[in-house]
Amino acid sequence: MVFGNLSEKLQNALAKLKGKGRLSEKDVNMAMREVRLALLEADVNFKVVKDFIKAVKDRAIGSEVMESLTPGQQVIKIVNEELTLLMGEREAKIDFAPQPPTIILMCGLQGAGKTTTSGKLAYNLKKQNKRPLLVACDIYRLAAIKQLEVVGNKVDVPVFTMGNQNKPNHIAKAAIEHAKRNSYDCVIIDTAGRLHIDEELMGELEEIEESVDPDEILLVVDAMTGQDAVNVAETFNEKLEITGIILTKLDGDARGGAALSIRAVTEKPIKFVGMG
Ligand SMILES: Nc1nc2c(ncn2[C@@H]2O[C@H](COP(=O)(O)OP(=O)(O)OP(=O)(O)O)[C@@H](O)[C@H]2O)c(=O)[nH]1
Ligand SMILES: [Mg+2]
Incomplete structure (x- = not known):
């Protein structure tokens, strides 16, 4: 535990x-x-x-x-x-939009676990009888799209992609239209990470936010990075109106303290945790 x-x-x-x-x-x-x-x-x-x-x-x-x-x-x-x-509450839940689809934007630093967790979240939603759609908005590496497709395949959830020739906010918007036409009720948008928080990353996320007005903006943080995770969460929370946190790699040797701290520092609920 x-x-x-x-x-x-x-x-x-x-x-x-x-x-x-x-x-x-x-x-x-x-x-x-x-x-x-x-x-x-x-x-x-x-x-x-x-x-x-x-x-x-x-x-x-x-x-x-x-x-x-x-x-x-x-x-x-x-x-x-x-x-x-x-x-905080043990199990904060995803806030579903009164009018589907519920739009969930995943963000976070490189390697935090966005893509992996998008798959886990999709699986989780499926178990709640939802019809999730995964969206590939990481256009910087073709391998990133492929990775999401593999993840989607594993949990039997379709992946919406437009390759890497469109801007992420355009892809996100098109994905929402696609979801509406095909009655997907949850849209999970996987985005690109960066090594550090920078203007470019925030700008791109803000553009997606403006284009699709997400119901949830979930920040994915790697619990193994300890106090660094706390700093990242604090900065993201200042720049982007995040609605919740996802902590990954809690199966590793994380001491758990970062988890407690992130909640306290950001006052945002931990909506999901990733282990393995
Ligand atoms: N042990 C463990 N490993 C995890 C967990 N979540 C993700 N990983 C691993 O962490 C690495 C990075 O995960 P990704 O899902 O690709 O991370 P990402 O945030 O999408 O990375 P970028 O797209 O490069 O920004 C992979 O090797 C995952 O298998 C977790 O909960 N536990
Ligand atoms: Mg990724």
Whole structure:
């Protein structure tokens, strides 16, 4: 489990509070120091950790908790509640358009997992009895179109492509028309990545956004890149009105902290996670 290691460390840090009949501020502070370390070790962003500890302390050092019969349990409960708040809803769902097709724009840096995840998402939607259409808007490498076709083939979802001689926003627009004519109710647009966030990438994404007005703009980030993923998410979120995040490669040795941080920093829900 992604947060397995972190949960275990947190439980250990809090175990000392459990049996205590009375708690002093010092007891709480000591436990919070360990909680803080556990979070930082799990690669949670330092600012997120700071806010988290403050929120827990503010609640825990209140008289209600200190004077209760089981103060230790109360503090543990507060930590768990605040952690849940930090992670957000467990399974944020795709927001379907009232009038189909629902248009989903996938964006993110090179190699983040956009193409792979587009396929997974298409499969997932199919299982919900939707009729998804994949759209190849990465025109910079012919191999990229081929890759999406292979991915689509695997999950038995058609891929709309116009080769690489048209601009991505034109392809996207044509794909929506195609979807309407052929009653596809979800359109997943796979876009090109870049090594870094630059004007060109943002410009291209903005053009697609203007052309098709997506219902969801999902930022795909690689959880293995840790705090870098947090920075990328923050910058994307400033430039593009993203509606949610997809975290990939959570099966790798990612410590999970980045996942917690991204949600906290961007205040956008994590809509989907990729593993393997
Ligand atoms: N372990 C693991 N590997 C993943 C996951 N998602 C994607 N990958 C791998 O990451 C690599 C890049 O994935 P792509 O889907 O091609 O990434 P992309 O964002 O489309 O990349 P560009 O189109 O080049 O920008 C591939 O080798 C994938 O197999 C995941 O959830 N877990
Ligand atoms: Mg790709």
